[in-house]
Amino acid sequence: MTVVLPSPPSPAPSVLRIGGFELSSPVILAPMAGVTNMPFRVLCREIERELTGTTSGLYVCEMITARALVARNPKTLHMTTFADVESPRSMQLYTVDPKFTYEAVRMIVEEDIADHIDMNFGCPVPKVTRKGGGCAIPYKRRLYADIVGAAVRAAEGSGIPVTVKFRIGIDEEHHTHLDAGRIAAEQGAAAVALHARTGDQRYSGQAHWDEIARLVEHMDGTGVPVIGNGDIFAAEDASAMLERTGCHGVEVGRGCLGRPWLFAQLGAQLRGEDVPPEPTLGEVARIIYRHAELLSLHDGEEHACRDIRKHTGWYLKGFPVGGEFRAQLAQVGSLSQLAELLSTIADSTSLADHADDARGRRGSRSRVALPEGWLDDPEDATVPEGAEIDNNGG
Numbered sequence: 592m593t594v595v596l597p598s599p600p601s602p603a604p605s606v607l608r609i610g611g612f613e614l615s616s617p618v619i620l621a622p623m624a625g626v627t628n629m630p631f632r633v634l635c636r637e638i639e640r641e642l643t644g645t646t647s648g649l650y651v652c653e654m655i656t657a658r659a660l661v662a663r664n665p666k667t668l669h670m671t672t673f674a675d676v677e678s679p680r681s682m683q684l685y686t687v688d689p690k691f692t693y694e695a696v697r698m699i700v701e702e703d704i705a706d707h708i709d710m711n712f713g714c715p716v717p718k719v720t721r722k723g724g725g726c727a728i729p730y731k732r733r734l735y736a737d738i739v740g741a742a743v744r745a746a747e748g749s750g751i752p753v754t755v756k757f758r759i760g761i762d763e764e765h766h767t768h769l770d771a772g773r774i775a776a777e778q779g780a781a782a783v784a785l786h787a788r789t790g791d792q793r794y795s796g797q798a799h800w801d802e803i804a805r806l807v808e809h810m811d812g813t814g815v816p817v818i819g820n821g822d823i824f825a826a827e828d829a830s831a832m833l834e835r836t837g838c839h840g841v842e843v844g845r846g847c848l849g850r851p852w853l854f855a856q857l858g859a860q861l862r863g864e865d866v867p868p869e870p871t872l873g874e875v876a877r878i879i880y881r882h883a884e885l886l887s888l889h890d891g892e893e894h895a896c897r898d899i900r901k902h903t904g905w906y907l908k909g910f911p912v913g914g915e916f917r918a919q920l921a922q923v924g925s926l927s928q929l930a931e932l933l934s935t936i937a938d939s940t941s942l943a944d945h946a947d948d949a950r951g952r953r954g955s956r957s958r959v960a961l962p963e964g965w966l967d968d969p970e971d972a973t974v975p976e977g978a979e980i981d982n983n984g985g
Contacts, residue, residue, distance in 0.1 A: 610752025617840035630885035696745035723975025752781035825947035826860035845951030849905025909943030
């Protein structure tokens, strides 16, 4: 009798190609408002190079509003700042209007602002969706196609790839991801990314990785890679997603909050290298200060000290530092005060408990706010009124 052994699982891809770019690990930092600014992206790159000798992934900036960019809003222009060490420079664009999409992408091309453009069709925030933006857009298939097509046309010949990110759909009754993937491919997108939750899930519950696998199968033959997003909190999670879904890359958001070293761990895991260990409390103290230092160089010391406060809670998750110390950090007002506080834990060799547990916002399932009549006609290509004006400034 012949015994047929099961085939071993396919190895995780060690590279990810997006347009003309080849990343030596298929890992992407998901854009997050107030988090993935230039200082944080630089910090992630510094730590990855220190721990692994390379910077291998793609680090995407905070979401930029197309209309605000075209209007040269000062806050928006500041948000588009990239450091010399960032290559490729990756920008996420929020838009609802093909006209402003085209103008914004032409501006990016002609003024050499970025090397890669990712388009946001996944935001579930009520102030965005109730005007017809974010995860509401893919339901309107013609409008969605017009927006993606406008971006691709504007970038044509520049070498700047356009990618698209979306969710499974608005809710369980209105899944849009399969159509959204195919439409993006037809319009010339270089890759698509799926946050494997519906809009009404927000960030609650578990990500539905099986829907990533469905999208991969649905996109077969298009030549467009699929990137999976949702519930990547440890190096093993990334390899598990790749193996279970067949996707070509992973995008990480909340898992990196207070853990900028996660990208070094993810890249090493997927390249088959030794995974860097979790840092000690003393090492985290030095990372916190470096983060604040980079923020200060970018935004000034006063703003940096306000901004670092929210990060310290994430950084110290699982560490035995006590409520009083956390409260002091939450009121820090200068780099010197921050350095003095951190000096008290600088020699600690403590490790965080459950460092790779889920972190960041979760909340609960909530109905997606939509404009009146939004679900009546999925072929309506009318641009939603006021959906970009309310988001001017980035």
